[in-house]
Amino acid sequence: MSIELRNITKRFPGYTALDNISLKVATGELVALLGPSGCGKTTLLRIIAGLETADTGSIILENRDTTNLPARSKNVGFVFQHYALFRRLNVFDNVAFGLSVKPAAERPSKQEIADRVMHLLKLVQMDWAAKRYPSQLSGGQRQRIALARALAVNPKVLLLDEPFSALDAKVRLELRRWLRKLHDEIHVTSIFVTHDQEEALELADRIVVINKGKIEQEGTPQEVYDHPANSFVYNFLGNVNVFHGRVRNGKVVLGQRLPDEHRELNGHEVKTGQAFIRPHDIGISRIRNGNNHPGVIRDIRLTGSQITLELESAGFDRPIEAEISRESWRNLELTKGDEVFITLDKVRVFTGDFEI
Numbered sequence: 557m558s559i560e561l562r563n564i565t566k567r568f569p570g571y572t573a574l575d576n577i578s579l580k581v582a583t584g585e586l587v588a589l590l591g592p593s594g595c596g597k598t599t600l601l602r603i604i605a606g607l608e609t610a611d612t613g614s615i616i617l618e619n620r621d622t623t624n625l626p627a628r629s630k631n632v633g634f635v636f637q638h639y640a641l642f643r644r645l646n647v648f649d650n651v652a653f654g655l656s657v658k659p660a661a662e663r664p665s666k667q668e669i670a671d672r673v674m675h676l677l678k679l680v681q682m683d684w685a686a687k688r689y690p691s692q693l694s695g696g697q698r699q700r701i702a703l704a705r706a707l708a709v710n711p712k713v714l715l716l717d718e719p720f721s722a723l724d725a726k727v728r729l730e731l732r733r734w735l736r737k738l739h740d741e742i743h744v745t746s747i748f749v750t751h752d753q754e755e756a757l758e759l760a761d762r763i764v765v766i767n768k769g770k771i772e773q774e775g776t777p778q779e780v781y782d783h784p785a786n787s788f789v790y791n792f793l794g795n796v797n798v799f800h801g802r803v804r805n806g807k808v809v810l811g812q813r814l815p816d817e818h819r820e821l822n823g824h825e826v827k828t829g830q831a832f833i834r835p836h837d838i839g840i841s842r843i844r845n846g847n848n849h850p851g852v853i854r855d856i857r858l859t860g861s862q863i864t865l866e867l868e869s870a871g872f873d874r875p876i877e878a879e880i881s882r883e884s885w886r887n888l889e890l891t892k893g894d895e896v897f898i899t900l901d902k903v904r905v906f907t908g909d910f911e912i
């Protein structure tokens with residue numbers, strides 16, 4: 557089932573939580589709503605589910621206006637951040653719950669319910685735990701049960717509100733890969749809310765970046781990562797060096813040694829600018845050429861498979877962070893205090909929120 561939001565606005569006293577949000581999610585798509593805490597993600601999800609009403613705008617589910625329908629009439633599955641399992645029911649009964657409370661006329665037979673519950677428990681790889689109680693499960697296992705429970709009533713739309721954010725990093729990573737595979741099997745139209753950019757990049761078909769109740773950008777993970785629409789998206793999607801500078805005579809004067817092509821401003825008269833460069837787009841060399849700038853290594857940190865270098869270079873208003881592979885690090889035999897030469901690739905300059 558497709559989802560379409562048209563001009564959704566929601567105000568709380570003295571505060572606009574959602575400001576004219578329009579968005580389409582195609583049938584079978586997995587879309588991530590990504591944004592910092594407080595930007596309105598949960599509010600939007602609750603409005604789609606019918607747990608909250610918007611002040612203006614409409615929600616169209618598969619060509620049907622459901623704006624004023626209550627949650628129970630919408631056929632939407634919801635998984636929350638905090639485990640919302642019934643503590644006194646075992647896993648089987650938790651998953652069966654939505655089916656067993658249906659009115660008699662719609663309720664499947666006992667056998668059908670049992671078959672469906674066991675099928676879902678297998679799908680989330682928890683069939684071995686049917687008789688256990690939530691307190692006997694880990695956080696990750698409980699969230700898998702919560703997902704099975706949401707799927708039990710055959711929802712047309714699945715809404716997930718930071719379902720993995722209370723779990724530790726390794727489990728979170730496993731679960732998002734698992735969820736991606738599961739989605740490829742069942743293709744239920746899904747909206748996944750997260751404030752974790754890595755999770756969104758790895759999991760989603762499409763990412764919608766939200767800030768202060770507004771959509772900043774939407775696109776595939778690659779589009780939003782490689783072509784951020786503005787400085788907010790650049791900052792939010794991954795590590796980035798931000799250098800401040802002044803724009804004089806049509807040129808951005810940051811570190812004075814920015815490559816020439818990044819100084820051009822197409823004749824714009826602008827006062828301040830910011831240059832954005834991802835750490836892995838910074839090249840480090842022992843050899844000087846016409847394009848690189850001298851710098852000094854102030855710190856070397858091991859960050860998993862990568863090495864992070866902190867560098868200082870004359871003319872830059874703050875330390876430069878560069879990421880290189882362990883292999884380059886070994887080959888270059890870098891140590892603290894060494895002088896090296898820095899190449900800046902893929903520099904993007906924004907003034908205010910306008911790209912130059």
Ligand code: ADP
Nearest residue numbers: 568569573591592593594595596597598599600
């Ligand atoms: P997110 O899920 O992105 O962290 P929320 O949608 O929960 O953000 O909240 C967005 C903003 O709306 C926050 O500033 C929050 O304090 C405010 N808010 C949410 N629900 C209510 C409410 N019922 N009453 C007043 N303010 C609310």
Ligand code: MG
Nearest residue numbers: 597598599717
């Ligand atoms: Mg939230």
